[in-house]
Amino acid sequence: QQQVKQSPQSLIVQKGGIPIINCAYENTAFDYFPWYQQFPGKGPALLIAIRPDVSEKKEGRFTISFNKSAKQFSLHIMDSQPGDSATYFCAASIDSGTYKYIFGTGTRLKVLA
Amino acid sequence: NAGVTQTPKFQVLKTGQSMTLQCAQDMNHEYMSWYRQDPGMGLRLIHYSVGAGITDQGEVPNGYNVSRSTTEDFPLRLLSAAPSQTSVYFCASRQADSSGNTIYFGEGSWLTVV
Numbered sequence: 222q223q224q225v226k227q228s229p230q231s232l233i234v235q236k237g238g239i240p241i242i243n244c245a246y247e248n249t250a251f252d253y254f255p256w257y258q259q260f261p262g263k264g265p266a267l268l269i270a271i272r273p274d275v276s277e278k279k280e281g282r283f284t285i286s287f288n289k290s291a292k293q294f295s296l297h298i299m300d301s302q303p304g305d306s307a308t309y310f311c312a313a314s315i316d317s318g319t320y321k322y323i324f325g326t327g328t329r330l331k332v333l334a
Numbered sequence: 335n336a337g338v339t340q341t342p343k344f345q346v347l348k349t350g351q352s353m354t355l356q357c358a359q360d361m362n363h364e365y366m367s368w369y370r371q372d373p374g375m376g377l378r379l380i381h382y383s384v385g386a387g388i389t390d391q392g393e394v395p396n397g398y399n400v401s402r403s404t405t406e407d408f409p410l411r412l413l414s415a416a417p418s419q420t421s422v423y424f425c426a427s428r429q430a431d432s433s434g435n436t437i438y439f440g441e442g443s444w445l446t447v448v
Contacts, residue, residue, distance in 0.1 A: 255437075
């Protein structure tokens, strides 16, 4: 119940394409869903996040779509660029006072020039 | 602003050796944690701390010890290194008052056990 399942494991798109990365969870107590972006040789960094009270959040070219009934959320990257090539992790957490973020297994994205 | 600083960046150990990965943060964050990252496994929580003097186990704690004597520092000790501990290790910190607070990661420590 604590798992966050992420797919696909890897993704290759052409420049300008719209890669979509999906995550699914079981625990309905999760109340915060961030996406982290990691470039090679670096630590992950927060990209965008959403709470269950909204169905979509957009920041620049990055959009999270959230489906509470299906317990799924996804990251869309509009007009993808070679500089977006990175590994993306979804995560989920509970505002319970404990420090428990559950991360997905990651998606390695390559955007071809 | 240095953020989360990890040392060393790279380390090669022989099986059975012990070592300490250092982590320091300058953001006065209550929460600190250690993750390991392995191909296809994502980020797995090793140990975490909700404040000085308080630590707890995460998902994969075996073979590792931690302590939190100050708010700033959270070292990770490998007691007797094994090849299965070859991984990339990330230290992270965040403020305590909401699950929505951003986790800040260090740049990672690449550990190889031969």
